[in-house]
Amino acid sequence: MELFISDLDGTLLNGNAEVTEFTRDTLNRLMAKGLNFTAATARTLASAGKILSGLDLKLPVILMNGVLIYDMAEKKYVKINSLSRKLCGLIISLSKGLGLEPFMYSVSDNQLSTRYERLISPAMKSFYNERREKYYKSFTQVSDLSRYIDNVIYFTFIAEKEKLVPLYDALKEN
Incomplete structure (x- = not known):
């Protein structure tokens, strides 16, 4: 099984920090056909969630450089790496x-x-x-x-x- 993970800024997003309509539609079509896709970013859910809201992500997203893993479908953090x-x-x-x-x-x-x-x-x-x-x-x-x-x-x-x-x-x- 293959897994595709994309960064947001400078990779998946355009110059306005947005997922273009073409990218959104293409990824949604591919994910509906079985593509295992998610995103990894330094951003928090507040900004990444808004940016990714048009994508039908079935896999959790990696937030804050791996500190948090968030399930967009279940709307909950599934992994929290806290500091002592x-x-x-x-x-x-x-x-x-x-x-x-x-x-x-x-x-x-x-x-x-x-x-x-x-x-x-x-x-x-x-x-x-x-x-x-x-x-x-x-x-x-x-x-x-x-x-x-x-x-x-x-x-x-x-x-x-x-x-x-x-x-x-x-x-x-x-």
């Missing part, structure tokens, strides 16, 4: 010491939550606004991320490389 509470605490502590502010993602009760403390740069504000406006993604501002470290799956840091390298160096053994 200890590692989350370390990441939050290190980020504060380095003056970095992350977006922290967690999954509970089949819902993805994104929390943050502060938007400290134009790039963070742009990331936040684009996802809220284009994909209707929900963000929750909290006073202390360390109070929400259960079921954490992902952190996103947006900063200049020279600010991120010390965090990378401190975490690479973990």
Whole structure:
């Protein structure tokens, strides 16, 4: 049995981050004839789900670089690879010491939550606004991320490389 998996950005999607009508119709026709096809992406369900909604996917999709596996037909996460509470605490502590502010993602009760403390740069504000406006993604501002470290799956840091390298160096053994 053959399996075909496609990335989204730069592969399956056009320049407007959309599946074209031709691609959608072709894939749906092939899947109806038995093609085993799914997608793998760094995106969350909020954006990937909207993009893939016109495809009759029978196989689960790989989200957030493999952190999550989601069954589009059953509308549920079938695999969640969460980080340990200890590692989350370390990441939050290190980020504060380095003056970095992350977006922290967690999954509970089949819902993805994104929390943050502060938007400290134009790039963070742009990331936040684009996802809220284009994909209707929900963000929750909290006073202390360390109070929400259960079921954490992902952190996103947006900063200049020279600010991120010390965090990378401190975490690479973990």
